Amino acid sequence: MTLRDDLNAMTPRLRRYARALLSGHAGGCERADDLVHATFMRALNARNVGLHADLVIRLYATLTQLHRDIAAPPGAARGAALPARVSHGSPFAFSAVRQSRLTIGLMNLSLEDREALLLVALEGFSHEEAARILHVTRSMLLDRLARARQSLDGRLHLVAGTRDQPMPERERSIPHLRLVK
Amino acid sequence: MRDENDLHRLVDGLLDAGRMGEVLLHLKTNPPEAARVAAWREQNELLRAAFAGVEEDPIPTSLRLTPLRLRCVSDDALVAKLPPLAVTSLVQQDAPDLPNSLDQQSRRGYGVAASTLALVATTLIVSWLAVSWLAENHFAGRSRPIAMAAGQDAGDPLVTSVVDKANETREGAAQALSDLPTTTIPDLGTFGFEFTGAVARSAPRKAIIFSYRGEPAVRLTISVSRQNEAEPGGAGQAGAIGWQRDGRSFVLAGTLDSDRLAVIAAYIQTTADASP
Numbered sequence: 001m002t003l004r005d006d007l008n009a010m011t012p013r014l015r016r017y018a019r020a021l022l023s024g025h026a027g028g029c030e031r032a033d034d035l036v037h038a039t040f041m042r043a044l045n046a047r048n049v050g051l052h053a054d055l056v057i058r059l060y061a062t063l064t065q066l067h068r069d070i071a072a073p074p075g076a077a078r079g080a081a082l083p084a085r086v087s088h089g090s091p092f093a094f095s096a097v098r099q100s101r102l103t104i105g106l107m108n109l110s111l112e113d114r115e116a117l118l119l120v121a122l123e124g125f126s127h128e129e130a131a132r133i134l135h136v137t138r139s140m141l142l143d144r145l146a147r148a149r150q151s152l153d154g155r156l157h158l159v160a161g162t163r164d165q166p167m168p169e170r171e172r173s174i175p176h177l178r179l180v181k
Numbered sequence: 182m183r184d185e186n187d188l189h190r191l192v193d194g195l196l197d198a199g200r201m202g203e204v205l206l207h208l209k210t211n212p213p214e215a216a217r218v219a220a221w222r223e224q225n226e227l228l229r230a231a232f233a234g235v236e237e238d239p240i241p242t243s244l245r246l247t248p249l250r251l252r253c254v255s256d257d258a259l260v261a262k263l264p265p266l267a268v269t270s271l272v273q274q275d276a277p278d279l280p281n282s283l284d285q286q287s288r289r290g291y292g293v294a295a296s297t298l299a300l301v302a303t304t305l306i307v308s309w310l311a312v313s314w315l316a317e318n319h320f321a322g323r324s325r326p327i328a329m330a331a332g333q334d335a336g337d338p339l340v341t342s343v344v345d346k347a348n349e350t351r352e353g354a355a356q357a358l359s360d361l362p363t364t365t366i367p368d369l370g371t372f373g374f375e376f377t378g379a380v381a382r383s384a385p386r387k388a389i390i391f392s393y394r395g396e397p398a399v400r401l402t403i404s405v406s407r408q409n410e411a412e413p414g415g416a417g418q419a420g421a422i423g424w425q426r427d428g429r430s431f432v433l434a435g436t437l438d439s440d441r442l443a444v445i446a447a448y449i450q451t452t453a454d455a456s457p
Contacts, residue, residue, distance in 0.1 A: 012235065012238075012240070013236070015235050015238070019232060019235055020228070033241055033244060037243055098227065099231060102227050118228070121228050121229075122225075122228045126193075127190070142186050142189060145189055149224060152224055153217070153220050156223075
């Protein structure tokens with residue numbers, strides 16, 4: 001396997017992570033692909049990018065850093081479209097309302113908390129691996145993870161007895177979201 | 182004593198078996214925390230479901246790390262467009278020990294390069310052959326100068342490469358030349374005449390004619406033919422002087438007075454080569 005083969009194999013995962021990072025941002029899909037492309041270019045130009053697990057860690061770390069570099073300042077325009085398609089046919093199909101809540105919840109997380117949650121919950125990294133990617137200690141990662149989950153809990157209303165309640169009026173009034181089927 | 186981090190490890194599947202039982206027992210006796218764990222698990226499922234479609238999306242071209250031009254050419258297109266020689270060379274470019282798809286792409290690239298080179302080489306060879314054929318079979322009878330090249334000096338060796346002016350064809354010239362006598366070109370520079378060319382004529386008789394030009398606007402020709410085909414004494418040409426020598430018949434004519442023409446004729450008779 002050459003480096004290019006490894007990178008090609010990593011493309012779907014990196015795209016998923018990049019899109020999740022850019023959830024709710026205008027042009028998120030295109031920007032996500034740009035991020036992945038820039039990550040690949042960095043890897044190809046690097047003298048030693050590591051192999052296998054090290055390569056994966058390094059690619060995610062590079063993409064995370066690139067995203068931080070280009071991340072819009074607080075208050076910038078957000079939310080032209082949902083970041084991903086709703087998988088109606090999957091076992092985990094969920095309603096558009098909950099999809100919107102998830103997107104809004106991700107948008108409202110701080111960048112550091114979002115990175116921690118996505119690396120662990122979406123990408124399946126261990127806490128140690130996620131800490132390496134983010135260049136933080138494991139305890140700091142767990143702190144970020146706890147904050148993210150608590151914040152998202154309130155947004156998704158998944159706590160028992162509240163998950164099927166309608167979306168609060170403040171969230172329903174957000175005008176820029178639309179469902180991409 | 183419960184560590185909240187254990188709950189995160191439990192949700193993320195990272196809790197070791199030794200702690201698993203203790204944490205699960207704790208959750209049984211603590212419904213609010215059990216609900217939090219359940220909610221976090223559902224968060225994970227929601228996130229994975231929300232972005233599950235991304236992995237199924239087609240990869241854009243910009244993210245495929247293989248050279249574009251290699252991907253744009255299919256094997257079928259190559260086979261269809263290239264001659265057999267090029268296709269053979271493409272197959273021969275396959276190298277062993279290239280295990281993965283990227284190397285297969287590279288091999289395909291080598292094949293494209295080799296096929297392109299073979300195509301260019303074939304084109305050059307065909308062009309060269311075509312030019313050679315045209316030069317030999319088409320332009321030969323038309324583009325070669327009818328007379329000898331201008332500037333050919335008098336006194337050159339035997340004249341053997343002239344073209345039949347009457348027929349202006351390769352066949353006619355060859356036939357005319359086959360029966361023409363050979364002789365050197367007389368040098369008339371002593372008399373102020375410049376050699377301008379030689380032509381072969383098949384009618385009314387086979388002859389080779391040397392032309393000269395002098396000042397002011399004086400023309401002079403020497404016609405040489407085999408003796409049995411010549412008209413004695415240059416009959417038919419006003420003011421011409423004729424003579425025969427070694428089986429060849431010479432006729433000297435020109436736009437100059439007869440006395441001077443006679444002097445030139447005498448000069449040629451004494452200086453022209455005697456070989457037949």
